[in-house]
Amino acid sequence: MDQGGRDFLNTPGPTHIPDRVLNAMRRQAMDLVDPRFVAMVDSSFDDLKGVFETDGSIYIYTSNGHGGWEAALANLFDPGDVVLIPETGVFSNAWADHAKMLGLMPRLVPGGWRHAIDPKAVEQALRDDGKQEIKAVLAVHTDTATGITSDLPAIRGAIDAAGHPALLVADVIASLAAAPFEMDAWGIDVAIGASQKALMGPPGLAILAVNDKARQHARRVKTHKRYWDWDFRDSDEIYRRFCGTPPEHNIFALREALDIIAEQGLEHIFRRHARLAGAVHRAVEVWAEGGALSINALEPKDRSVSVTTIRVPPDMHSETIRVHAREKLGVSLAGGLGELEGKAFRIGHLGDLNEPMILGCLGGVETALIELGVPHGSGGLRAATEFLAEARRAEVEEASAEASQSRWGSAAS
Numbered sequence: 001m002d003q004g005g006r007d008f009l010n011t012p013g014p015t016h017i018p019d020r021v022l023n024a025m026r027r028q029a030m031d032l033v034d035p036r037f038v039a040m041v042d043s044s045f046d047d048l049k050g051v052f053e054t055d056g057s058i059y060i061y062t063s064n065g066h067g068g069w070e071a072a073l074a075n076l077f078d079p080g081d082v083v084l085i086p087e088t089g090v091f092s093n094a095w096a097d098h099a100k101m102l103g104l105m106p107r108l109v110p111g112g113w114r115h116a117i118d119p120k121a122v123e124q125a126l127r128d129d130g131k132q133e134i135k136a137v138l139a140v141h142t143d144t145a146t147g148i149t150s151d152l153p154a155i156r157g158a159i160d161a162a163g164h165p166a167l168l169v170a171d172v173i174a175s176l177a178a179a180p181f182e183m184d185a186w187g188i189d190v191a192i193g194a195s196q197k198a199l200m201g202p203p204g205l206a207i208l209a210v211n212d213k214a215r216q217h218a219r220r221v222k223t224h225k226r227y228w229d230w231d232f233r234d235s236d237e238i239y240r241r242f243c244g245t246p247p248e249h250n251i252f253a254l255r256e257a258l259d260i261i262a263e264q265g266l267e268h269i270f271r272r273h274a275r276l277a278g279a280v281h282r283a284v285e286v287w288a289e290g291g292a293l294s295i296n297a298l299e300p301k302d303r304s305v306s307v308t309t310i311r312v313p314p315d316m317h318s319e320t321i322r323v324h325a326r327e328k329l330g331v332s333l334a335g336g337l338g339e340l341e342g343k344a345f346r347i348g349h350l351g352d353l354n355e356p357m358i359l360g361c362l363g364g365v366e367t368a369l370i371e372l373g374v375p376h377g378s379g380g381l382r383a384a385t386e387f388l389a390e391a392r393r394a395e396v397e398e399a400s401a402e403a404s405q406s407r408w409g410s411a412a413s
Helices: 019-025 035-052 065-076 090-101 119-127 152-161 212-218 248-264 266-290 318-329 355-372 380-412
Strands: 057-062 082-086 105-109 134-140 167-171 190-194 205-210 307-311 344-348
Touching (some): 065 167, 065 190, 065 212, 090 134, 134 152, 152 167, 167 212, 205 212, 318 355, 344 355
Parallel strands (some): 082 105
Antiparallel strands (some): 057 205, 190 205
16 A cells, blocks of 8 residues: 555665666666776776775676675686585575585585674684685675674684685675775685665676685686686676676666765765664664564674664564565565574665664654554664764764864874
8 A cells, every 4th residue: 555655665685776876877878888988887896996995806797696606606616616604694505505506515614693603613614624625715794684794804814823725705795885894904805795785776786806816716717607707807898897788777876876985985884884773773672672572683793784683572473564564654674584584574774874764764663563562662763763863973073073183283283
């Protein structure tokens, strides 16, 4: 039923697309070798290096994130190669299945779905690999099924502590441009992103960043490929860079989204994501006082700034809340996945969102809880509002102090 007004999209992908990005796609296609389009592509590739914080190579594929997984797997490994995958939720396990279907031999490091990856377990698995058969560790930075973000620098430290030559390949699809990520400084060899999350674009682009170590490793792989092949795509010729016709309208969208990111600044964007996530976490903590709901991520430090996974009581199916919120209140949430199917719903809070938008979502969820009679602590929305007000006040005071210090510094010099 049409409720009037605008619907709220609070899934962890696809995410809300800014009007500027939508408008950038509302144009005719261009000659793919038009110098203006070529310049747009070149600048997008260059600016993505800044988002990934890398001097490595960028590759853009017309695909979703799973295509990004396959691009990395196809370039880096031959059938029979062993890869180590720390379990952190649905997407770590799905990545393992994807590797297995390509003929690889995934080894899973068991992990709970309520905690981040244990670097010590990764280190031990690598120490146990006496023959050094493991070619790479494949780690999901933020698993959107569990709402958990793992410590990538600690995983790099585990590989180094074990003295193992394995590459570190990171899925940053749900964290890129939402949480701090420093590919080169953190020792990540390959990072996989996608357009439909904090990059604020429509689904359709997988984006890989690859360092020189991984490129050299890939050149030793014997398996034939063409569409995914990094060597083939290393060209100034547009048709080769995309292995065919480029996805022009996705590029139009990406270029505009990168402009928005540049205007806002990544540090500002990271603070905003942390602020909005904190508000959601605070609301759920209050709702949980009713004894029915709980945040899936048990450790506050593991909680993602991109998505919050909320468990429901055993006698309730989570779709009851999700469908009611969408159909009666115009608030689209995500459902539980894998082990959490029917047991949890998820609030996405990444990408082009601000305080009123997240408060609208939380207000819709709280209304659904009341209308459905779900036991919950009262005042979750108010707690979120107070959290945001205090966080914004603290940021203004910090900025004022920094500006004052800068003025005094300039005067002293």
